[in-house]
Every structure is written in structure tokens, then in C-alpha cells.
Amino acid sequence: MRASVLLFLGIAGFLAGLLAPAPASAMRCQHTQSFDAWLDAFKKDAAASGISRRAIAVGLDGVAYDQAIVNRDRAQGVFAQSFLQFSGRMVAPYRLQGGAQRIQKNAALFSRIEKEFGVPAAVIVAFWGLETDFGANSGNSPILPALATLAYDCRRPELFREQLMAALKIIDKGDLTREEMVGAWAGELGQTQFLPVHYLDYGIDYDRDGKIDLRRSEADVLASTANLLKAHGWRRGEPWIQEVLVPPTLPWEQADLTIQHPRSQWVRWGVKAAGDRPLPSDAMPASLLLPMGRNGPAFLGYQNFQVYTQWNQSLVYATTAAYYASRLAGAPAYNKGRGEIPAFGLQEVRELQNLLNRAGYEAGEADGKLGVQTRAGIRQAQLKLGLPADAYPSEELFARLRGR
16 A cells, blocks of 8 residues: 555655646647757756766766656646545554654654744654655655656656756765665655755755755754745744534635635634634634535635645645644544535546536636636636535536536
8 A cells, every 4th residue: 555655646745736737739749859869968058057077977877768757747647536535545543653653753853843943743744654654665766767758858848857957966966876866756855755956955964964865864854844844934833724613604605725814704604613612713814625615524724734735736635734734733533524525536527627617617627636726616606606605516516517
């Protein structure tokens, strides 16, 4: 199971937040030069940017184009699972137990990190556990051929060109050798799956051994992760997510990550903290997050939750990571909601996206992913059709759109 989790998450950590589905033009594009000619030109550009010829030779000599990487990239899956399915699988007992053990074992280190960066241990450990099972599954694919292949490919050449340059700079600095440049097949490195640019910009030599090693040094891994989260905007001492109970009726169109209200407003609308406890009626801004619609689990997402969506733009992943961190911080398991919540698979979501787009609701590309743009299109349709605008699909919505 853990190997399959790695395969899924190795392409779905930082990259899922950066990589959009390929436009049709990219799928049909034709190269104007051979890979070898392109690589020779890239080497010259790398030298002109200040990378040593030694690092360029070490990193790129003998690198060949790998069609299997391109095929794998074209066939990337998306987070088609529902939040209940994904979080139920990923926030497993062994991850809860393993995360708690690591927080306890590294208490002094985490205390030092939180004092310096403001990020709690539970938040860091949740990413550590989800991305690589605490370093057990960091990937074993050579990343230099993969990055070169993807930089040559016409789907997202500029993104991967930048990553390949950064990878050479990591070699040039002496942080990793070419043999150590192994990770996920799309170029992520280390125990929390940093892209090479993030490795270069936010990696920290926290154990003070003279190099940044996000593959083997837990101190470097954990501090660097905190450093990246801080750069994404993490706010010291503030919450990230809180489970709540919502009443059967609410202005559902307000349940949107782009909309914030003070907690006092959510209290006036009848929202309570989990366990049916009163919610603080104060001015702290929060968004209402309904990953499975109005009848499913409900959370208040605070400003720090936006950091999760920068780490990974998949709402399912971001909510799962935040929920996992809340469990490690002492929160109970979430309430699954009222009744049976429908889950819609890849083909059903694609059909819905096509129906929404055909009706003018701008759901984005029909990729089967129930992402932010698709949910916005769903909300538009629900408001127009007089349905509860919770931005989650329903059989009634399907029926109404099919009948148009």
C-alpha cells in the first residue's frame, strides 16, 4: 500500500499545485530540434548563468530523452477521490501513531523550529507523513533525466527548465551528487518532496554539517519544510482548520474559500464548534469549507489554511493535510455528516464539467477533477437553478443540467 501511495503522491505534492492539464496545443506540438541539440544549447545557457562546467558535465553528460517519462506525465491522474475517501485512506492509524511518535521523539528539535519559524510540529509532520511516510518512500527515480526530458517536452518546458537549472546548482553547491539526485519521477526531492527550486531557495542546513540534505537529515528536512511554509505565509500562533457543525439551513453560497466572515457572523448563522460546543463569537476571519457539500463534514478554514492550498491546489489534498495536522494536534476524528453523501467519480465529474460548460457556467477543462473552478461553476448553476449553492454536485443538479 505504501508504495502505491508514493506513486500517487510523488506526482501530487508540490507539482499538483503547479501543473495544469496539458492544453490541446501542447499535446500536438512538434519539436523543432533533436533532444541532443536542445541539451547542448541548454548546457551553454547553464554555463552562461554561472553554473560550473564541472557541475554541468556531472549532471547532464549521458542524459538521454525518456519517452516513458512523457507518457507518464500525459497520463497523470488527479484527485478524483472524494474527501471522505481520500482522507479516510490517508489519515490512517499508522500515520497518526507514527506522527505522534516522531513529534515526541524530536520534541526539542520541533520546539526550536517553531520558535524560529512559527510553524507547529503537527503541521510539519502531517506533510512529512503524507508525502513520503516520514521519509520511508522518498522515491528512487533519477531526477536529472526526468527533468531534462520534461524541460525538452512542449507541455510545460519553462517550469521544468527552471527545475533543471536548480538541480544543477544543487550539484554545484555540493549538497547532492548526481547519484543522490533521486526522488519522484517528475523531479521532486527529499522527505517532503521539494521541487529543486524550492530545495535551492528554502532548504536549510539545520544540522550544520556543511550541506543541505533533504534526503537523509531529519533536521534539514523539518526546518526546510517550516521555512517553505513560512514563505507561503504561515502565521505564528494562529489556527489553520477547525471542525464545525452547520445547521440544515444556511446561506450556502457563503461557503467559499474566497469568502471570509468573522466567527461572530458564523455564530449568528448557527455554526457551532465540533462536539456541539459554542464557537467563539469574535472577529477572527474564517471561511466555511464544505468538501462534500452541505451534508458532509464541515470546517472553518482560517488564514493559515491558504498555505495548504499553496502547497497543493487540490482541495481534497489540502483539506486532508490540514485535518491530519489537526488530529496530530489533538482534535478528534471528524463527523462524517448527515446521511449518505454521494461521491462522484472521474467520468461523472467530466460529464458534469461538460454540462456546466455547455450551459455557460465556466467549469474549466473537463479533466474529472472537482477543483476550485469546477466548484465555482457548480455554485453558479445552483444559484441560477434555485438549488442550495454549496458548490457540491447532486443528482438533482445532474438531472436539471441534462434536461436543458
